[in-house]
Amino acid sequence: MSDTNEQKTHGVVTKKTSNAELSINDDALDLSSITQLSNPDDSIPIDMLCKMINLLTVGIFIINDDGVIEVVNAYAAKLFGMSKDALIGRKWSDFLNDCQRDEYLQLFDNLKNAKEESLSHGPKEITLNNANGTPIPADLSLSCLPYRQTQKTPMFIGVFHDLTSHKAEYKKLRRLANTDHLTGLANRHAFEKALNQHWMECVTNKHPISILIIDIDYFKQFNDKYGHVNGDKCLKKVAKAIDECVPSRDCVTARYGGEEFAMILPRCSANLAEAVAKHVRRKINALMFVNQGLPAGVNVTVSQGIACEQSGRYNRPEALLYCADMSLYKAKSSGRDRIQISYEVNEENESSQI
């Protein structure tokens, strides 16, 4: 008895093998021709090829020159969210969103009209809208099968991988790379990236942009007296209090160094930055550490430096940052628990203290 039988479904011939199955529209593609290797005497038995393709954890489909699916493997069917039989006769581009569909139809035209047989495209990242309504990120390559193997009309093979888990992992790693692990705030790297972006946006649109640098006073003494574990808890509390003072969602609060924090205030004047700094000061002064076993009287203060770019005072974000840092230094040297605002670059007498 033959291990391969055939049945007609919706006008499409489905070939079934004993070990694996592969749906094929026989009218368009003689699949046995694909099994021909460069040496015509070497060929892979069809059932073995079907089994191999079906076992692959990569989506494979073959389409005709109308973009209609003629062959599809089990993994592709799973990702498309339909049975293999149901997929035969469907246009593969139905599973793309409008924007990607247009791009791929254009590309498909290019592939069809190309003179070279072995033309291919990709891999390129796409999002498959599968039949269950789940968007699946995938990378897709589309290649023209050599004419000598498809014999009649040109055929194309699509190969794609599910990128869902890679994407999730990438997102997680990206978040970790941008986050300070102790406080959960942005880290210095993320701060600098955000500063460049906000600087460009504010300067281009002639909006002010302010930076606030906040440093815990005498934190070494806190650590020495209450231990590093309590020091860490204190840093977390201070970070949370600072983050609660941002005036809008596009502000960025970061841990800039050990006990130093920084805030980017896009579209905020020096006056607004000063109001934010006063808010920070009140919140930090009110922090209590009793719930972590420290005496009721224990508290911390912060010194703050502000610089604001408005009307081209500074030519680079680094200059703005430098002046905010200089202001902080002045706030420290003049007694701590203070807010210092810098109005001009390197002008000692052009700053004010609160």
Ligand SMILES: Nc1nc2c(ncn2[C@@H]2O[C@H](COP(=O)(O)OP(=O)(O)OP(=O)(O)O)[C@@H](O)[C@H]2O)c(=O)[nH]1
């Ligand atoms: N617990 C804890 N301590 C940290 C961490 N990072 C930095 N520090 C401590 O922060 C302290 C900073 O000390 P200094 O730079 O001398 O500053 P300070 O004692 O705050 O003094 P001023 O800034 O001049 O007011 C050091 O004792 C560091 O060990 C951290 O992640 N956890």
